[in-house]
Amino acid sequence: MALLENLNSNREVIISDAIDHNGPTTPRATRAEIHLEALRHNVRAIRSLLQPEVKLMAVVKADGYGHGALPCTRAVLAAGADCLGVGIVAEGVELRENGVQAPIQVLTGHFPNEIDDLIQHELTATVWNSSMAKDLANRAAECDRQVGVHVKVDTGMGRLGGTSDNLPALMEFIHHSKNLRAEGVFTHFSTADEEDSEFTTLQLERFQATLNKINQGEIPAPPAHCANSSALLRYPESHFSMVRPGLILYGALTSKNLEPALDKLLGSTAEKKLRPVMAWKTQILQINKISKGSPLSYGKKFITRRDSTIATLPVGYADGLNRALSGKMSVLIHGQRVSQVGTICMDLCMVDVTDLPQVRAGDEVVILGRQGSEAIAVEEMADHARTIPYEILCCVGKRVPRIYIP
Numbered sequence: 001m002a003l004l005e006n007l008n009s010n011r012e013v014i015i016s017d018a019i020d021h022n023g024p025t026t027p028r029a030t031r032a033e034i035h036l037e038a039l040r041h042n043v044r045a046i047r048s049l050l051q052p053e054v055k056l057m058a059v060v061k062a063d064g065y066g067h068g069a070l071p072c073t074r075a076v077l078a079a080g081a082d083c084l085g086v087g088i089v090a091e092g093v094e095l096r097e098n099g100v101q102a103p104i105q106v107l108t109g110h111f112p113n114e115i116d117d118l119i120q121h122e123l124t125a126t127v128w129n130s131s132m133a134k135d136l137a138n139r140a141a142e143c144d145r146q147v148g149v150h151v152k153v154d155t156g157m158g159r160l161g162g163t164s165d166n167l168p169a170l171m172e173f174i175h176h177s178k179n180l181r182a183e184g185v186f187t188h189f190s191t192a193d194e195e196d197s198e199f200t201t202l203q204l205e206r207f208q209a210t211l212n213k214i215n216q217g218e219i220p221a222p223p224a225h226c227a228n229s230s231a232l233l234r235y236p237e238s239h240f241s242m243v244r245p246g247l248i249l250y251g252a253l254t255s256k257n258l259e260p261a262l263d264k265l266l267g268s269t270a271e272k273k274l275r276p277v278m279a280w281k282t283q284i285l286q287i288n289k290i291s292k293g294s295p296l297s298y299g300k301k302f303i304t305r306r307d308s309t310i311a312t313l314p315v316g317y318a319d320g321l322n323r324a325l326s327g328k329m330s331v332l333i334h335g336q337r338v339s340q341v342g343t344i345c346m347d348l349c350m351v352d353v354t355d356l357p358q359v360r361a362g363d364e365v366v367i368l369g370r371q372g373s374e375a376i377a378v379e380e381m382a383d384h385a386r387t388i389p390y391e392i393l394c395c396v397g398k399r400v401p402r403i404y405i406p
Contacts, residue, residue, distance in 0.1 A: 027401035029283040030315045033369070034067050034404050036075045038275035042249050043079035045274060046232070049265055054239050056080065057225070059246035060095075061087035061107065066320075066393040067250055067278055068402045070098050076249065077102055085244055089114040089123065096121040105150055105184075109160060115139045124148040124183060128162035130170055133180060140179035149174060150184035151222075155206040156199065157190045164210040168217060175219045182222040184242070185214070192230035192238075193255035200231065204238060230254050233261045251276035252378050252389040276377065279369030280396060284333070284361050286312040287353070296350055297342030302327060309354045311338075313365055316347045320395040321367070328384040331365050334358065335372025368392075 047056055058081035059065075064072035073084060073095055083103035086092045092104045105124040112135055118125050119140055127133045127149050140147045151170060154161030162170060167185075174180045187207045191199045207226055214221045223241035229248040231238040247254055251274045253262065266272045290296070290308045304310075311333070317323045326344045330337040331351055338351045353359045368376055378389045385392065 027403060028314070028399075029285075030313075030319060031281060031401050031403050032067075032396055033279040033281060034071065034402050035275070035277055035279065036071065036404060036406055038251060038277045039067075039072060039075045039249065040079035042251055042274050042277070043076050043081055045266055045272065046243075046245050046248065047080050049232070050239060050243065053241075055082040055223075055242040057083045057085045057105070057242055057244045058249055059085040059107075059244055061085060061091055061246075062394045063091075065247065065250050065390065066396045068404070069095065070100075071402075071404050072249075072277075073100055073102075082242070085246075089117050092123040093117055093121050096123070103148070109152075116143075119143050119145050119147055124150060126150050126152050126160075127170070127174075128152045128154075128160060129166065130173055133170060133173055133177070137173075137177045137179045146179050146181050148181045148183040150186055151182070153185060153187045153207065153210050155187045155203040155210070157188050157203075159188070161187065164206070164213055167210060168213060171214060171219050172217075184223045184225060185211070185221070186225045186244075189226065189228055189231050189238075192228060192234060193253075193257055195257045197234075200235065204235065230258060233258050233265060247390055247393075248274060250278065250393065252393065254388065254390075256379070276369065278378075278393060278396070280367040280400070281369065282313050282315045282365045282367060284311045284353075284359060284363045284365060285314045285348070287359065287361055288312065297345060299343055302342040306354065308352055309357070309359075310341065310350050311353045311359060311365075313349050313351060314347065315367065315400075316345045316349055318346045318397060319400050320392075320397040321349060322385045322387070322392070322395065324385045324387075325381065329381060330376065331367055332369075332371040332374050332376060333363060333365050335374055337374060337376075 058076035060069050060073050063069045085105050085107050087108050089106050089110050092106055095104060103124055106126055109126045110118055115136055125136055125147055136147055152161040174182045189200055189203055211221060211224055225240055225242035225244060227238040227243040229245045232243045232245055288310045290304050290310050292304055292307050294304045296302045315321050321344055323344045329340045333353060334356055338353050340349055341352045342350050368378055378392050382389045382392050
């Protein structure tokens with residue numbers, strides 16, 4: 001399948017379905033540029049860390065971590081991903097309805113009323129108890145279909161999954177069902193990005209013990225997978241049959257603890273490092289001269305300490321710019337960092353450009369990404385908001401158009 005059709009040049013932009021095509025045809029000044037070659041590069045870089053027989057599941061849930069599920073899906077498959085992971089049934093249905101034919105696993109399970117969609121769209125189910133498996137098998141039999149399933153084991157996350165004790169009976173039921181096909185057994189790590197490896201090692205031991213229990217029986221063991229982004233980098237013994245990178249596909253790290261491992265594996269040169277896929281940009285809407293001692297924005301949280309030049313930007317918390325970043329973040333204008341000041345509003349925020357007398361309304365502003373020799377990474381923004389990079393990326397709002405750069 002072609003990555004993106006009808007491209008006339010490498011710089012042509014594709015406007016995502018986040019834009020209402022019955023409305024404005026020109027995207028907003030506030031937009032997210034999605035660099036698909038960076039995404040393809042990241043897939044290739046991750047693939048280089050794996051043994052040839054290890055498959056790569058590209059996790060594209062949450063609308064491709066805010067980047068746009070369909071264009072990102074096409075990019076990762078073109079770069080060599082073997083299959084896809086989504087969070088909910090509806091995400092898998094959307095990909096199928098847009099022509100994606102690669103295997104798609106619904107990682108977080110399903111409700112009974114979603115079984116028909118699973119079957120109709122040939123999605124791979126996640127199950128963790130006999131009741132789920134029986135409901136799925138019964139409906140598949142009524143439809144004269146066979147459904148692929150992966151069995152999830154809880155090794156310490158305490159969120160979803162069965163126990164190693166009930167696994168043998170579940171695996172036996174799936175094996176003898178004409179309408180279910182055992183395609184995998186998996187678990188998920190809770191602390192693989194943390195410096196202390198003790199609990200991740202324990203989870204690995206529990207998972208291996210579960211696999212050993214399966215292998216002791218007469219039922220053939222299905223492929224195993226457990227390596228998320230962090231484990232993929234730090235625990236090569238967790239690669240098993242397949243790995244499940246998510247955040248690192250998009251050029252971000254879950255923790256600073258991963259930087260040494262990443263540099264060791266990929267090297268520190270620019271051509272080998274992972275590349276951020278999203279650049280979040282806007283433009284200056286208005287420039288105001290504000291006297292010393294004047295309050296700015298809601299709640300008068302910021303008082304100018306000098307006669308100031310304040311630029312107003314058309315981006316706010318309705319676009320995903322976390323209100324907790326108020327007074328803590330910087331943006332790039334003319335290749336220089338300037339401070340955000342005052343409370344971030346729903347649609348607007350303000351930055352202090354007093355030291356940049358050359359600025360004008362309409363000038364480009366980089367919220368995330370590079371401008372000149374300076375860059376603002378999503379990890380930096382997450383630190384300022386006391387959250388994680390996942391949340392920053394996933395929360396970039398739907399009204400921020402995605403511009404896809406091949």
